Amino acid sequence: MYRYDQYDQQMVDTRVAEFRDQTRRRLEGKITEDQFKPLRLQNGLYLQLHAYMLRVAVPYGTLNSTQMHALADIADKYDRGYGHFTTRQNIQYNWIKLEEAPDLLADLAKVEMHAIQTSGNCIRNISSDQYAGAAADELVDPRPYAELLRQWSSFHPEFLHLPRKFKFCVIASDNDRAAMRLHDIGIQVVQNDAGEIGCAFYVGGGMGRTPMIAPLIREFVPLDQLITYSEACLRVYNRYGRRDNKYKARIKILVHELGKDEYARQVEEEFAHLLEQGIEPPLAELERIKPFFADPAFKTGLPDKADRSDDQFARWVDSNCMPHKAPGYVAVTISLKPVGGIPGDASSAQMHAMADLAKDYSFDECRVTHAQNIVLPHVEIGRLNELYAKLAEADLATANIDQIGDIIACPGLDYCSLANARSIPVAQKISQRFEANGKGELLGTLKLKISGCINACGHHHAGHIGILGVDKKGTENYQLLLGGSEAEDTSLAKITGPGFDEAGIVDAVEKAADVYLAQREDGERFLDTYRRIGMDPFKEALYA
Amino acid sequence: MPDNTLGTSPDDVQFRFRDDEVVDHAAVTVDSFLDQSNAAAVRIEPGDNARDLLPHLDRIKLVEVNFPSFMDGRGYSSARVLREAGYEGEIRAVGEVLIDQLAIMRRCGFDAFAPDNELDAADAEHAFSLWDNVYQKTTDGRAPIWQKRHG
Numbered sequence: 001m002y003r004y005d006q007y008d009q010q011m012v013d014t015r016v017a018e019f020r021d022q023t024r025r026r027l028e029g030k031i032t033e034d035q036f037k038p039l040r041l042q043n044g045l046y047l048q049l050h051a052y053m054l055r056v057a058v059p060y061g062t063l064n065s066t067q068m069h070a071l072a073d074i075a076d077k078y079d080r081g082y083g084h085f086t087t088r089q090n091i092q093y094n095w096i097k098l099e100e101a102p103d104l105l106a107d108l109a110k111v112e113m114h115a116i117q118t119s120g121n122c123i124r125n126i127s128s129d130q131y132a133g134a135a136a137d138e139l140v141d142p143r144p145y146a147e148l149l150r151q152w153s154s155f156h157p158e159f160l161h162l163p164r165k166f167k168f169c170v171i172a173s174d175n176d177r178a179a180m181r182l183h184d185i186g187i188q189v190v191q192n193d194a195g196e197i198g199c200a201f202y203v204g205g206g207m208g209r210t211p212m213i214a215p216l217i218r219e220f221v222p223l224d225q226l227i228t229y230s231e232a233c234l235r236v237y238n239r240y241g242r243r244d245n246k247y248k249a250r251i252k253i254l255v256h257e258l259g260k261d262e263y264a265r266q267v268e269e270e271f272a273h274l275l276e277q278g279i280e281p282p283l284a285e286l287e288r289i290k291p292f293f294a295d296p297a298f299k300t301g302l303p304d305k306a307d308r309s310d311d312q313f314a315r316w317v318d319s320n321c322m323p324h325k326a327p328g329y330v331a332v333t334i335s336l337k338p339v340g341g342i343p344g345d346a347s348s349a350q351m352h353a354m355a356d357l358a359k360d361y362s363f364d365e366c367r368v369t370h371a372q373n374i375v376l377p378h379v380e381i382g383r384l385n386e387l388y389a390k391l392a393e394a395d396l397a398t399a400n401i402d403q404i405g406d407i408i409a410c411p412g413l414d415y416c417s418l419a420n421a422r423s424i425p426v427a428q429k430i431s432q433r434f435e436a437n438g439k440g441e442l443l444g445t446l447k448l449k450i451s452g453c454i455n456a457c458g459h460h461h462a463g464h465i466g467i468l469g470v471d472k473k474g475t476e477n478y479q480l481l482l483g484g485s486e487a488e489d490t491s492l493a494k495i496t497g498p499g500f501d502e503a504g505i506v507d508a509v510e511k512a513a514d515v516y517l518a519q520r521e522d523g524e525r526f527l528d529t530y531r532r533i534g535m536d537p538f539k540e541a542l543y544a
Numbered sequence: 545m546p547d548n549t550l551g552t553s554p555d556d557v558q559f560r561f562r563d564d565e566v567v568d569h570a571a572v573t574v575d576s577f578l579d580q581s582n583a584a585a586v587r588i589e590p591g592d593n594a595r596d597l598l599p600h601l602d603r604i605k606l607v608e609v610n611f612p613s614f615m616d617g618r619g620y621s622s623a624r625v626l627r628e629a630g631y632e633g634e635i636r637a638v639g640e641v642l643i644d645q646l647a648i649m650r651r652c653g654f655d656a657f658a659p660d661n662e663l664d665a666a667d668a669e670h671a672f673s674l675w676d677n678v679y680q681k682t683t684d685g686r687a688p689i690w691q692k693r694h695g
Contacts, residue, residue, distance in 0.1 A: 005693070007677055007689040007692065007693070008689075010676065010677060011677060011679070011689075014674060014675055014676070017674070018674055021667075021670070022644060025643075025667065030664065030667070031642070031643070031644075035614070035642055035644075038615065039644055121615070121617075151679045151689070151690075152679060152680060154679055155648075155675075155678070155679060155680075156679075156680055157620060157647075157648035157649075157651035157652050157680070157682065158617070158620045158621055158624055158648075158652055158682075159617070159620075160617065160620075160648055161614070161615055161616065161617025161620065161645075162617060163617075235621055238617055238618065238620070238621050239593075239618055239621050243590075243616060243618075273628070277628055277681075277683075278681065279680065279681045279682075281688070281690035282690065282694055284694045285690045285693065285694060288693065288694075
């Protein structure tokens with residue numbers, strides 16, 4: 001994985017010093033809260049319902065064991081012994097004191113980490129495929145391109161006061177595991193007819209209150225123009241994105257209002273101009289970055305089967321292991337979705353355990369997924385049995401990846417000052433219900449996503465089943481949505497009808513699942529059945 | 545309000561990184577500027593298109609870029625657009641100009657600062673000199689990190 005050189009290290013160290021000084025000036029009253037707010041946000045610090053929340057960047061979701069240990073230590077030192085892994089492959093802490101935040105950032109900098117631009121109206125941490133470098137279906141490892149973009153977007157002087165937040169995603173496989181087309185800019189690394197590598201740009205996707213799937217803006221941007229084209233996309237947005245209404249300020253609205261062709265035309269014009277400005281790093285910089293992501297020293301001649309005599313273990317292998325490009329290896333997803341647990345939460349002890357396992361079983365690397373789980377990307381199949389035993393000791397052996405218990409949920413009204421309804425208790429009750437009725441495994445792939453408000457941090461628009469918490473005359477009410485997907489078959493879920501109370505939404509999910517079980521044909525996932533039979537049979541069951 | 549009372553005066557300029565004499569023309573709006581042939585100072589508001597000025601750069605000595613709110617970042621693009629087109633006159637940041645925006649304004653081509661509220665001189669000096677390195681190439685002449693890495 002990428003390691004800082006003296007320059008990268010100096011940049012994060014300077015940032016810590018800068019924020020320490022800003023915090024001092026705030027505490028001394030030399031700057032107002034309104035002036036301080038964007039500064040703290042661009043260092044990941046939100047003021048939430050009960051305390052400050054700090055969001056730490058995990059670039060393209062990749063961590064080494066030293067960093068994971070450090071995240072655990074931070075949970076103990078500055079928080080209450082927990083961390084919460086997020087849908088943007090980051091981690092956040094919910095009980096931070098402002099006075100201690102500069103020290104926390106200094107601790108992060110010691111392990112080549114930071115919280116830079118994890119919030120605020122700027123380019124945020126760049127997300128990617130959690131199986132990068134491991135997946136058999138990828139063209140190349142997308143992370144060198146994401147790292148190049150990380151450096152370009154960090155402290156970019158022109159783009160720190162954008163109309164609204166801005167999220168990049170970079171993938172390099174036709175199978176989208178990172179919700180690429182639901183980002184402000186989604187990049188897919190592709191190969192053209194001449195065999196050259198370049199980037200397809202999808203611009204103007206997003207969730208929130210106006211969900212949109214990003215249209216293709218340019219089929220092929222050559223690698224030696226990647227930064228310049230990105231800069232052109234951002235400049236057009238910075239100059240012409242709406243600033244009169246924060247709910248219409250994302251680039252998706254600009255692209256929608258201009259039309260994708262007109263937006264693309266304006267970008268081309270700016271791109272032609274910027275190509276003459278010489279702002280592109282030389283390809284040598286990309287070549288410098290690439291070796292950091294070279295394959296680890298995979299062994300050969302390894303066994304390709306594990307001992308499946310233990311049923312529990314076999315279930316876990318079937319749901320939590322992903323085929324690997326190297327024979328004898330798999331990518332293992334550690335579920336942070338125990339039955340009745342808080343999706344994405346891990347205790348400091350669990351983080352330490354995962355760090356040790358990453359070191360011992362996965363070439364010192366782990367990944368955070370947008371589904372709020374942790375991946376060990378390179379595990380020998382022959383060592384899966386012992387890994388499973390160690391995960392079980394740390395309460396990390398839940399076998400439910402991409403099943404109904406593997407719920408994405410935002411923090412909701414338990415923590416978030418924007419939320420209208422609680423998300424966590426609904427997630428807990430649904431996972432408990434499907435554990436009790438035993439239907440979880442039977443249902444197979446069924447992605448359920450819960451947001452506690454219209455801002456859609458829990459990706460409810462992209463759930464095979466989505467749940468949106470709303471406030472209905474002072475009580476929490478939950479709308480049910482069906483048919484969304486964040487994958488390469490991107491689609492937006494539709495609302496079934498009137499909402500439900502907290503108990504009612506759990507029943508409603510089970511009724512929808514039962515419609516699928518009764519109607520499914522061979523090999524169909526829930527989503528496939530929904531697409532074939534439509535909304536009506538579900539409505540009949542829900543509102544009869 | 546008549547156009548000739550719009551701009552800041554030399555006395556309002558708190559920081560300046562130029563050796564030439566301070567321009568003492570009152571700035572006019574972009575619309576007024578485009579209508580008259582003798583103005584040498586112009587003020588860009590966030591909604592103005594800085595590229596409208598490009599045919600006239602040879603007669604402009606001062607561009608004020610107004611930040612009615614420090615959160616509105618369009619002025620950063622305006623300044624860069626002018627510098628990229630070869631404009632070498634003064635670009636003065638006016639309005640809600642704060643300590644923590646000074647360094648990035650410098651990077652985008654601003655070389656004079658007339659904040660609505662006077663800034664603490666020591667804090668400002670610290671802000672201007674804090675960053676030894678930069679990741680991006682702009683027109684400010686600083687070598688980005690990638691250039692230092694690869695010579």
